[in-house]
Amino acid sequence: MERVVVTIIGPTCSGKTSLSLMLAEELQTEIISADSRQIFKYLSIGTAKPTKEETDKIKHHFIDTLEPDVNYNISKFEIDGLKVIEDLFSKNKIPVVVGGSGLYIKALVDGIINDVETDDEYRAELMKQREEFGNEHIYNILREVDPQSAENMLPQNWKRVIRALEVFHISGKPIWQHHNEQKRDTDIKFLQYGLNWDREILYKNIEKRVDQMVNDGLLAELQNVLEMGFDRSVNALNTVGYKELYDFIDEKITLERAIELIKRDTRRFAKRQFTWFRRDERIKWFDVNSASDLSEIKNSILKDLELKTGL
RNA sequence: ACGUGAGUGGCUCAAUUGGCAGAGCAGCGGUCUCCAAAACCGCAGGUUGGGGGUUCGAAUCCCUCCUCACGUG
Numbered sequence: 001m002e003r004v005v006v007t008i009i010g011p012t013c014s015g016k017t018s019l020s021l022m023l024a025e026e027l028q029t030e031i032i033s034a035d036s037r038q039i040f041k042y043l044s045i046g047t048a049k050p051t052k053e054e055t056d057k058i059k060h061h062f063i064d065t066l067e068p069d070v071n072y073n074i075s076k077f078e079i080d081g082l083k084v085i086e087d088l089f090s091k092n093k094i095p096v097v098v099g100g101s102g103l104y105i106k107a108l109v110d111g112i113i114n115d116v117e118t119d120d121e122y123r124a125e126l127m128k129q130r131e132e133f134g135n136e137h138i139y140n141i142l143r144e145v146d147p148q149s150a151e152n153m154l155p156q157n158w159k160r161v162i163r164a165l166e167v168f169h170i171s172g173k174p175i176w177q178h179h180n181e182q183k184r185d186t187d188i189k190f191l192q193y194g195l196n197w198d199r200e201i202l203y204k205n206i207e208k209r210v211d212q213m214v215n216d217g218l219l220a221e222l223q224n225v226l227e228m229g230f231d232r233s234v235n236a237l238n239t240v241g242y243k244e245l246y247d248f249i250d251e252k253i254t255l256e257r258a259i260e261l262i263k264r265d266t267r268r269f270a271k272r273q274f275t276w277f278r279r280d281e282r283i284k285w286f287d288v289n290s291a292s293d294l295s296e297i298k299n300s301i302l303k304d305l306e307l308k309t310g311l
Numbered sequence: 312a313c314g315u316g317a318g319u320g321g322c323u324c325a326a327u328u329g330g331c332a333g334a335g336c337a338g339c340g341g342u343c344u345c346c347a348a349a350a351c352c353g354c355a356g357g358u359u360g361g362g363g364g365u366u367c368g369a370a371u372c373c374c375u376c377c378u379c380a381c382g383u384g
Contacts (some may be wrong), residue, residue, distance in 0.1 A: 012348075021320085035348085036346085036349085037348055046348095047348080052371060054321065071346075072345095073345040073346075074344085074345045074346090075343090075345050076349080078345090100348080101347065101348075102343080102347075103343075103344075103345090103347050103349095105346080106343095106344070107345090110344080112345070113344055113345075113378080114344095116345085117345085117347060147362085151327095152342090153342095153351095154342095154351065154352070156350085156351060157342085157343095157350060157351045157352080158344095158350075158351090159346075159347090159349070159350045159351085160343075160350075162352080163344090163345070163346095166345085167345095175344080178344080179344065182344075199338095199339095208340095214322085228315095235346045235347095235349075236346095238348085238349070239348050239349090240348045241348080242348095243348090264336085264337080265348080266348085267337095269348050271339085271340095272347095272348090273342065274342075275343095276342095276343075276347090281339095286317080301322085
């Protein structure tokens with residue numbers, strides 16, 4: 001049997017979760033979430049996780065698996081995710097991958113550099129130097145050891161600069177060389193389906209959903225996590241829907257303003273997701289105008305699967 | 312009706328008092344190979360309410376009309 005993975009992508013609030021549930025039910029399989037935030041426990045309302053009933057019904061991987069202060073990384077996700085995929089294949093199931101985190105999807109579909117780990121100490125050192133001497137300082141270091149990569153980066157984008165330096169530090173080779181050498185042979189075939197919405201309708205839905213989240217207790221959810229002792233600075237809490245609430249908690253802005261900002265940032269996020277996914281020509285897009293279109297899309301995908309796998 | 316104030320990009324406001332009309336937000340496009348819901352980059356948009364005048368030069372000064380706000384009737 002051909003080793004096929006169904007992959008559902010799209011911006012936030014596009015109906016990925018519903019569609020994936022329908023598909024998984026029909027295919028009698030499990031769902032692999034490729035979402036950099038739903039993987040954390042306690043952050044449920046703000047990340048629009050599937051409900052407990054839904055996860056009880058269909059098994060989900062990478063949802064609610066980590067404490068918010070855990071430093072997860074994409075390399076781990078690639079390894080863990082592929083493991084689950086293999087496991088499902090061995091049970092004769094077609095894995096369904098769902099997610100809006102483009103890089104997480106990429107890690108599964110194409111792989112990322114896998115021969116260079118991280119060096120937290122060195123990273124911390126670079127961060128310190130950056131704080132002390134500025135972006136230009138670390139950028140200049142990169143320009144010396146790896147001018148070619150430096151050329152394609154801006155000093156302001158310090159995160160990439162640091163990663164490039166880290167790769168060089170660990171491997172002694174510039175990061176672009178790893179990119180060139182990287183290859184992955186696998187017989188797994190990822191069929192990618194995207195949910196495309198008219199921008200205006202999607203934005204309206206986003207606003208509605210943010211209001212719903214607030215009604216459902218978004219603020220209390222955040223306060224609860226903070227009371228548990230997790231610091232605002234942890235990466236999991238540097239998330240749209242939560243980070244905008246800090247200024248309200250500090251009484252710098254009104255709740256109404258904070259909600260406005262959440263809506264704005266969610267719109268911006270959706271836009272960036274479109275930008276990311278748009279350039280991948282392997283994605284087959286479906287136009288969606290309302291949630292009721294999803295079941296038809298599910299059928300199209302199943303039909304496409306039949307064609308491609310001969311099921 | 313009279314008085315006062317205001318009118319600048321879709322919105323909120325700048326323009327050193329007469330010297331190239333700018334910014335934030337919204338919008339749109341892009342980058343992305345270990346924090347990615349992150350971190351960045353860019354683009355577009357204005358006959359300065361209309362008309363006239365003064366001036367080498369007007370968003371800015373003068374006249375007039377329109378609109379809005381507040382005050383008085």
